[in-house]
Amino acid sequence: MPAHTDGGVGRRIAYYRSVVRPKMTQQELADAARVALGTVRKIERGERGVTGATLEAIAGALGVDPSRLRSDRGPAHTEVREALPALSAAIVTYDLPEDGPVRPMHELRIAVDEAAKWRLGAQYTRIARRLPALLSELARAYHAAPAHERADAASLVVSAYRSADAVAYKFGARDLSARMVDIMRWASPEAEDPLLAASVAYVRTETYFAARAHAAGLRSLELALDAAPEPTTPTETAARGALHMRAAVIAGRSSDADAAETHLSESRALADRVPEDVYYGTAFGPDSVRTHEVSVAVSLGGDHVGQALDVAREWKPPASLPAERRSGFYIELARAQLWAGVADDAFESLKVARRIAPQHTREHPWVREDAATLRRLKRADSETLTNFAEWCAAT
Incomplete structure (x- = not known):
């Protein structure tokens, strides 16, 4: 994948590392991300670029979405949309999967649980990258499973499709989302749960x-x-x-x-x-x-x-609540504040939602509608508001 060479990426990595509790050292970040300490140092100093895979590993170690570290949030937005055809292709063969490798059931469960955490954390880029292959593998696992493992395999299929559906639904691919829900309904009875x-x-x-x-x-x-x-x-x-x-x-x-x-x-x-x-x-x-x-x-x-x-x-929602739910609270609060005539409060709520879960906020239709309304109400008032409206493609 192409490297991000803007020094701002390194500054953002250093910032998030400094606010991790307890504060994370460069060595601890390198160990958690499984990259060389020298690599972390050079990236933070802006002396070298960072590939998409390394950026994702560092973001995972810091517990943030990779989009928060990129200098331009646009690529993450585009990357998720570009992955939708791969998700669609993966589900076409849910009942007649192609041959391929299948990991043991316990390893598949770890992968499915990880995807569920990404969904709750609104880390849609990770889901878009990883789920197409995982869905295909789960289809093979389900159809090849012996009778005593069939229920577990069906349960994993449902959970994985729920994570994939979050991407389809949040990014406006409603027909794809509906197909995924149908597959969840098809697999659910087999789980006998x-x-x-x-x-x-x-x-x-x-x-x-x-x-x-x-x-x-x-x-x-x-x-x-x-x-x-x-x-x-x-x-x-x-x-x-x-x-x-x-x-x-x-x-x-x-x-x-x-x-x-x-x-x-x-x-x-x-x-x-x-x-x-x-x-x-x-x-x-x-x-x-x-x-x-x-x-x-x-x-x-x-x-x-x-x-x-x-x-x-x-x-206010505590930090322990999943990011997707917390950002949703502020998005809906912003709409209530806008209707109540407190436009400045509404904009502050939208900014909080963006800090919590940028991808979820950017793709939410209410955010676009409300940002466009705020921009009309305040017109030439705020450069920050204009930037926000452009960020979420408000018209």
């Missing part, structure tokens, strides 16, 4: 959001709630709570305030019974429900927008 089926129902709601079929989406989630296990264990409680949380948002989009509040109340009660964590690929707990209180208020609009502002005055 009702909690996995609940997680697929959660993800399937994307197709209803994309089609603006909100009432139908709410019915689908309510059917999933009927089929979900009773909440006796933490994972069962979280699975049911996540479905209620999702149902509250889509009820808000369909302007059904009563249903939205009912589902939100149910999700609050269930969240109080479990610690905030990631269950079957979905973050759930008291903090996740708070973020969804803002989402529901914005979905309902009108007189409900003040509720979103009230939540934000009293609470």
